[in-house]
Amino acid sequence: MSNEEKRIWGIHTQDDRLFLRDKIIAIGWNAMGDLSDIDANRDAFKEKYTQVYPDAKKGNIATGAGMLYRFCHEIQIGDYVIFPSKSNREVNIGIVEGDYVYDPNQIEYVQTRKVKWLKHLPRMAFSQGALYEIGSALTLFSVKNYADEFLGALDKNFNKNYSSDSEDESVGATADDIVESTRDFILKELSRQLKGYDLESFVADLLRAMGYRTTVSAKGGDSGIDITAYKDELPPRILVQVKSTDSDIRESTIQSLKGAMREGDYGLFVTLSNYTKNAQKYLDSTPIIRGINGTELVDLILKYYKDLSDKYRKMIPLKQVYIPVPREE
Known part of the structure; x- marks a missing residue:
């Protein structure tokens, strides 16, 4: 199963229990209201975001509106989701089962989608490079570089453990990526x-x-x-x-x-x-x-x-x- 055949999304939350208990993925920005009421194009989402958050910086508008648009319109039923939970330090892999739903009963995470969690694995099961990719600073993001590693974890014979194997070959690349990201930020x-x-x-x-x-x-x-x-x-x-x-x-x-x-x-x-x-x-x-x-x-x-x-x-x-x-x- 290749990365071209299946789209894989990474997502973060401050409420691990909500995701795991209710079998959903969700993002906030509750002031945006029901995203399905916004025209299905990025410019419309940017315009709405600017209206709702008039003090937002230009870069934050593009990033925030982009994530909301992708959550509502680009994620499709059948796509995979990678969710690293902080409370138990596990990597949760699921598949999207539902279309976008606005849930006003939620306190913060009102933009939701149903998910079926397929596997819950310890972080040590994955390479350092894969963990770095899902450690993105964004709330919602595409998983590309290590997509095959995450999809391979769904195999019933998967029994990888990078804590007991030989040296993790992704460590060097990961360290270099972190250093380069820091340099880019400073400049x-x-x-x-x-x-x-x-x-x-x-x-x-x-x-x-x-x-x-x-x-x-x-x-x-x-x-x-x-x-x-x-x-x-x-x-x-x-x-x-x-x-x-x-x-x-x-x-x-x-x-x-x-x-x-x-x-x-x-x-x-x-x-x-x-x-x-x-x-x-x-x-x-x-x-x-x-x-x-x-x-x-x-x-x-x-x-x-x-x-x-x-x-x-x-x-x-x-x-x-x-x-x-x-x-x-």
């Missing part, structure tokens, strides 16, 4: 919240966390220098230019930084994007100027995150966790 938040002068202040704070004394130039200055930094009271002086533009940095832009430097100075160029091929060649041939692109900037943020100011740690909220990685040979 997106920087691009979204810190434009122009705001990014200059952030870079100055990051340099401070790294042990430098920094001074941010006055806004509107024509020197082309955004930050001046010193490691201590003595030279060398480090002149910093910061660009929040989405386009790659050209060689001429870096040359303007070098033109502002005096003998003995060092230069630092920071961008959220990257450098053109010629600009990178110029940096390689000019060792007194260091270029930092978006990826390298994220590396520094992760390394010095705990020493950033409260303002920026709240802007980019991260939690330190331990994740499994492959054993070294």
Whole structure:
């Protein structure tokens, strides 16, 4: 049974008992009312969502309306459902048996569908990669990458246990996915919240966390220098230019930084994007100027995150966790 033949949905809830006792899957947004009263297209769901939640951010509108539309119209009878229950740490696999039903008697989860639960398995029965996929931050989502593993669990001879087998080969990919997702999140938040002068202040704070004394130039200055930094009271002086533009940095832009430097100075160029091929060649041939692109900037943020100011740690909220990685040979 392949992923192309059967659609598989993942779903989360705060009420495990409701799902298991009443044999349903359900989502909230009770203020939306009966979803079947909304025209069966995504634009209509977005319009209704905007009316009901006028303070919702643009991204939340698209995500929330999209999940509601999929729950009402895209899920079909016969589709499979993967539901990880937190109360007993099991993975519950079921099949959709009913069309969408609005149940106003429910306190929170008013958007419902009947489900027949086929199997309840411990989380240890699945690979780390499969568990990561159903750990999505979304309430409702498609299961694709590890669909065959979940469907295979329905086989009567299924007796997998990743706690007793040889090393889980999905661990490395899972760890990489988590790291890359974190990097993407940081870069997106920087691009979204810190434009122009705001990014200059952030870079100055990051340099401070790294042990430098920094001074941010006055806004509107024509020197082309955004930050001046010193490691201590003595030279060398480090002149910093910061660009929040989405386009790659050209060689001429870096040359303007070098033109502002005096003998003995060092230069630092920071961008959220990257450098053109010629600009990178110029940096390689000019060792007194260091270029930092978006990826390298994220590396520094992760390394010095705990020493950033409260303002920026709240802007980019991260939690330190331990994740499994492959054993070294």
